[in-house]
Amino acid sequence: MNISQYKPSNTMREDAVESLSQLPLIGEAVEPAGRRRLRPGESSKSNEAVSLEPNVVLEVDGARYECSCGDGRVVVVKCDSTASALEVPSEIAGLPVMEIGPHAFCTCYLLKQVALPGAVSAIGSYAFMNTALASFDSPENLRSIGDNAFYKCNRLRRVSLNDRLERIGANAFRETALEEIDVPLSVELIGLDAFKDTKLVYTDQPSLRIADGHPYYRLELGGLYRLTPEGLELVQVLDENTVDFEGPNGLAAIGTRAFAGLTLLKHAHVPEGVTHIGDAAFKGCSRLTDVSLPDSVHSIGKQAFCDTALRSLRIPASLESVGAAAFYTGGSIAERFNRTIQQVSVPEENAHFYLDHDILCWKRSSKGSIALLYVGDAERVVIPPNITAIGAYAFLKASCVRHLVIHDAIDFIDVGGLDFGRGLADVEYLVYDGNEQPVKRYRLVFPPGKAGWQAARQVFSRGSFNLAYAFAAVDNAILITQDVHYRSKAMLERLKDPVMLDDHMREAFEKKLARSLASTVVAFGQNGYHQGIDLLFEAGTLTADNIDGAIEAAAASGEVAVVSRLIEIKRTSFQAPLFDFEL
Structure with a gap:
């Protein structure tokens, strides 16, 4: 096991490969601030806002179409119209219209009805966002509906999907008035939150209908599942009223953000056989107090239980890796509440995790261990010499800690790793210099009040502990203390x-x-x-x-x-x- 598996959020070291505060979680739809231009036929990332270079402008029935023509096809880049109904031409400049580009119709706020040519194979991201569409019939050759394509079309009640459709993007029909929809057998991918905040029903007699025998998906007890070679993957619990979750037999994985934001969820039983829990799987389940994890779980993604109300945690016997801030609970990152996990247990047969001085630690082979989470209530905390890295938010909001003892073997401190809040009074820094016993000791005392706790936060926010910088931060705090x-x-x-x-x-x-x-x-x-x-x-x-x-x-x-x-x-x-x- 090496430190790169942890994927810390800071970029202070070569193996710190992700930014927890800046990167989106996998599966989240993102609209970047800038757009890059694409040539016809060039593909883009599913969540990327792009801009095609128009080279043809056409006016039809009062609508102005800006199009990009080339490679034997036409992409509608932009449409300006105040009409309530539009029929997009099937040909422009003698070439077939085959794609609706990103954002193409999103300024047609009065548009209630649109007819697309049968040759259209792709609808880009945000293409019809915020329009007044009441219904939509997908053209016969449509293969892909982009992320957020019909986002916030709050009058859209009826959608008919063709039997060649392969992809429905993330948030594709989010915040619409959809009352029912049939997912064709041809659909291979349904993006996260594709049907969130609609009028669809997911239990009893579901109005989101996935045919029996669908080769990729199935709907069961309010959950959307994907069929994989390893077994079922829970893509998302669609029923927002879920209070208790009992996973079905054959479940192999919990997907990214599968339960995210289910504020009524209180208990979750993950069945034996599940090997992976995805990034932010339970994030924002603010009432979730109890989760049972089977010993079959091998990996847990970043922020998996962030902003939950878990009171205790049992580490699965087979767990080998966790993502940054996986066990940080109680809304503490958002500074709303205090941490909730007060008890952690690790079975003896787990070879990768252990408890030391009330610190949940993760072994990283000969390089030492990562401190993942502090669950104690002591005023004085001694970081054991075998710990060489502090994980993201490991001690955040541990306001009980007044006195901290750290050492020179700690070579990486992830974001918020030693952010104790406003309680930390002093730090003792031990220099071992490769010896079994410390050869030098330094003590830093933080002034009371705002200047002091801000200095403490500065000292531990650089990715690693630098003694000279720490003294300078404390001295500056002393100078401005009132x-x-x-x-x-x-x-x-x-x-x-x-x-x-x-x-x-x-x-x-x-x-x-x-x-x-x-x-x-x-x-x-x-x-x-x-x-x-x-x-x-x-x-x-x-x-x-x-x-x-x-x-x-x-x-x-x-x-x-x-x-x-x-x-x-x-x-x-x-x-x-x-x-x-x-x-």
Whole structure:
């Protein structure tokens, strides 16, 4: 097992190959901001917005068609019309119209009825989005309906699909008024959420009808299943009212986003024989508290149980790999709630996962282990020496942790891996340098308040822990902290023990102390930190030129002990004569 199987979200290392915050999940329909131009006959990705170069403009019955002609065919690139009904010409410039391009009719907002030529084999993504179509009869040679092709056609009630159709794209009929539809035997692919948010019925007497004996799909108890050589794959649970799920016999895989967004789902029983659970399979099932995973599961995709309410988790005996943030629950990534998983168990026969210091760990052969999820409630957490990577969101929202001990063997920290929220007070960094026992120890203390927790987040957001950067982040947080007592005390301690304190920050500390001398001596007196007066002198902040002002400020605040110590320093160190001072 190597780290590349984990697929972390950060790109700080060569084996960090995905971006959890930027990449879409597999199966999600995406409309990129830009469009690239295609030549006739050139194919595009199913979720790619493209723009064909029109070379013919034709006006027919008040409709203006921009078309791309070439390679013996015509692609309708754009249609401008205010008509409620259109019959697209079968030929343009002597060539057959064979494709409706992406976005082609999406600005024909009044369009209620359209007749396409029988030779049309493909309808591009977003082609009829937002139109007023009430019905649609697919042409006899249609092979592909693109992603989002009829998205948000909220008046579309009736669709008749031809028996040569092979592909229905993701979100193809989403947010329409479809009441019934028959899926032809020829359909080989149905995209995710193709019929979501419609009036279709999926249980009892389904109005989404898939014929018995369909070679690729079947509908059972509100779930859409795909037939594969390995067995059934659950493509998607279509019934949004599902509360309990019991997988059928022969189920081999749970597909990407199969249960995503089912907010009423509470319990799911995954039957023995399932080997894979896809990316974001249960994401957003906010009431899901109980999932039973069989020992046959070998892999679990990224964000599989993200934003669920799981209370406990049993790792399957055969589990070998997991995706980033697979077990992060409770809406914590979106900062809505707290984590919910409080208990994790790992069977002894699992050779890849184990628990250590309440941390779920994943072995990665000789390279050490990845910390996947912290489920404890300790104030002090020690990252074991065998852990060399921190997984995405492994400690996110573990606000109970105040003190963290980490070490130099950790060479990668995935996004949010050590984001504890606002509770972390300090970090102890151990340097082993290849030895069994640490040879050096460093301690970073984060200031209280916003400056401190922001510094803690900065320290662990770079993909790996850099000690010099960490000290710089803490020093900057100290400098901007509003608490005068804490700020001045921390600056003096850093000046006394200047580990990795650069000249620029040293100068900034000295100037800050000099400018705030009067408020500092008062704050030290109010907090009983009288030794701070001596540190001010040792740091060179107290001088013969400013000590009288410090005495006056302390006296005005009634800090007798501070005044006494300042007078003593003035007498012994600045060779000032004794004098009477009204306290």
